[in-house]
Amino acid sequence: MAPTAEPHVMSTYGRLPIALSHGRGCRVWDTDGREYLDALAGIAVNTLGHGHPKLVPALQDQVAKLIHTSNYYAAPLQEQLAARLCEISGLAKVFFCNSGLEANEGAIKIARKFGHDRGIEAPEIIVYEKAFHGRSIATLSATGNAKVQAGFGPLVEGFVRVPLNDIAAVEQVARTRPNVAAVFLEVIQGEGGINAARAEYLRALRRLCDERQWLLMLDEVQCGIGRTGKWFAHQWADIRPDVMPLAKGLGSGVPVGAIVCGPKAARVLGPGNHGTTFGGNPLAMRAGIETLAIMEADALLANAAEVGARLRGALERELGGVKGVVEIRGQGLMLGIELDRPCGELLRQACDAGLLISVTAERVVRLLPPLIMTAGQADRVVAILAPLIRKLLATPLP
Ligand SMILES: Cc1ncc(COP(=O)(O)O)c(C=O)c1O
Numbered sequence: 001m002a003p004t005a006e007p008h009v010m011s012t013y014g015r016l017p018i019a020l021s022h023g024r025g026c027r028v029w030d031t032d033g034r035e036y037l038d039a040l041a042g043i044a045v046n047t048l049g050h051g052h053p054k055l056v057p058a059l060q061d062q063v064a065k066l067i068h069t070s071n072y073y074a075a076p077l078q079e080q081l082a083a084r085l086c087e088i089s090g091l092a093k094v095f096f097c098n099s100g101l102e103a104n105e106g107a108i109k110i111a112r113k114f115g116h117d118r119g120i121e122a123p124e125i126i127v128y129e130k131a132f133h134g135r136s137i138a139t140l141s142a143t144g145n146a147k148v149q150a151g152f153g154p155l156v157e158g159f160v161r162v163p164l165n166d167i168a169a170v171e172q173v174a175r176t177r178p179n180v181a182a183v184f185l186e187v188i189q190g191e192g193g194i195n196a197a198r199a200e201y202l203r204a205l206r207r208l209c210d211e212r213q214w215l216l217m218l219d220e221v222q223c224g225i226g227r228t229g230k231w232f233a234h235q236w237a238d239i240r241p242d243v244m245p246l247a248k249g250l251g252s253g254v255p256v257g258a259i260v261c262g263p264k265a266a267r268v269l270g271p272g273n274h275g276t277t278f279g280g281n282p283l284a285m286r287a288g289i290e291t292l293a294i295m296e297a298d299a300l301l302a303n304a305a306e307v308g309a310r311l312r313g314a315l316e317r318e319l320g321g322v323k324g325v326v327e328i329r330g331q332g333l334m335l336g337i338e339l340d341r342p343c344g345e346l347l348r349q350a351c352d353a354g355l356l357i358s359v360t361a362e363r364v365v366r367l368l369p370p371l372i373m374t375a376g377q378a379d380r381v382v383a384i385l386a387p388l389i390r391k392l393l394a395t396p397l398p
Contacts, residue, residue: 016351023050026373028356039369039381040356044190044222044334047249047291047300049370054294055252055287062286069282071275077285084292085260088231090240093266095259096280100221101134103245103257107184107217108138110243110259110268112158114215115181117268123181125217126173127159130192130361131185133219142184144192164195167204174212182215182243183208187233190222190368193361194329194336199237206239215265217243221257225249226295226371228332229305236331249371254287300371308332311367311378318386324393326363333373337365337389341397346388355384365389 018030026038026049038049048055069075082094097103108125115123127133131144140148141156149155160177162169164185173180183205189195197205209216218241223233227249230236234244242264247257257279261268278284295301312328312335319325319337326338342362350357358366367381 016348018351025049025051026370026377034354036351036354036356037377037380037384038356039367039373039385040358041249041368041370042253043358044227044248044368045251045253046370047225047252048294049372050253052252052294052372054297055290058286058290059254059283062283066282068278070277071280075280075282075285077282077289078280081258081285081288081292084289085246085258088292089244089260091244091260091262091266093261095261095269095274096285097257097259097276098247098255098278098284099134099257100219100245100247101136101139102276102279103221103247103259104133104139104142104184104219105136106259106269106274107219107243107245108142109274110261110265111182111184111215111217113273114265114268115179118181118213120179120181122158122179124158124160124177124179126170126180126183126214127161128185128189129161129163130189130195131219132189132191133184133186164189165198165201167201167208170205170208174208180212180214182217184217184219186219186221186223187237188223188228188331188334190334190366191360193338193364194334194366196329196331202234202237202239209242215242217241217245219245221245221247222368223334225291226301226304226332227334227368229301229308231301233331250291251284251287252291254284256284256288258288295371298372303373304332304371307373307375307378308335310375311335311369311373311381314379314382315386318382319389322390322393325389330367333367333369333371335367336360337367339363339365339389339393341392343389343392346385346392349388349392350385353384353388355381357385 020028021031028036111125112123127142129144133139133142138156242262244260250256315328324340330336360366
């Protein structure tokens, strides 16, 4: 289709000039019939890849039965998905919404009300440098990125920022600020450049939150739903959060968000405190139920761990010693390759070479493939990507 002189869609994104038309597994095709290997999964969304042979008929069945009803009526599919999320997380109750920022917005409300219920008039939430929690006014205020916040002040108050993996910084806040009600972080920062909270740091935070009666709120919007090889990334540290916002991969492409709460937070919100028109609709719930069921039946946690390890191993072999590669990091199928320079141009080059990837935090190549990726496809990702990175790094820095 010829582009119109003045597009009617707001230009909030720098888009690559291809339009994708259909997909199968980890392969997608554009409207000119060119094929791409998908190592992005719609930014950690397409858990089951594209056109999954079990998901598609289930969604077709649901669309024909009911898409939306409102939250005025009993919601058996919500109950079913909530029960499964509680089973795999060890938590207690769920509120369903439509996106990551909505799940985080709800988590922030829970933290504030939890504080108010304990007699704190102006509750504060500890948040992190380089964090990303969304683009609503409250979630961009919690986000640790000046570019995301620029132009949208005044920001929401009540956030205290600390660096990641520095427990002394949190202890210092604990000593000096009596109004703290919660700590809020991503287990692995995604947009911030694939920066993991260390297991011992998470365990120390858990202890501090228990001692201080704070909520531990772990944003697993990007790193959750099997991406790291466990259902949730915090499970590698053998802890449980009090509040866990989810979205992205939960519906394998159908928009769905969830706030999963443990016993300390599960009853903070009551009738009239929170709501949504679309959240928890039958189509989204069926997508979540089927995604989790297929992940289990097809052993996709193990696949994410194994194929992720292979992908990382191949990246380390091909790029490990190369000058200009700062670090290769991440877990399972959430990997980052930090370079010594901005590398946004790799997006276009990889696309031209038939590979879909992302670049975040300016200098980090990010891989977030569908959890169904095969070993052979992982090898192909590296075969396409490594030469492009080597070529970029061979160019002298200005
Ligand atoms: C960790 C994290 N939280 C929240 C969000 C916001 O999710 P959404 O874009 O669905 O609002 C994102 C999106 O990238 C994210 O990575």
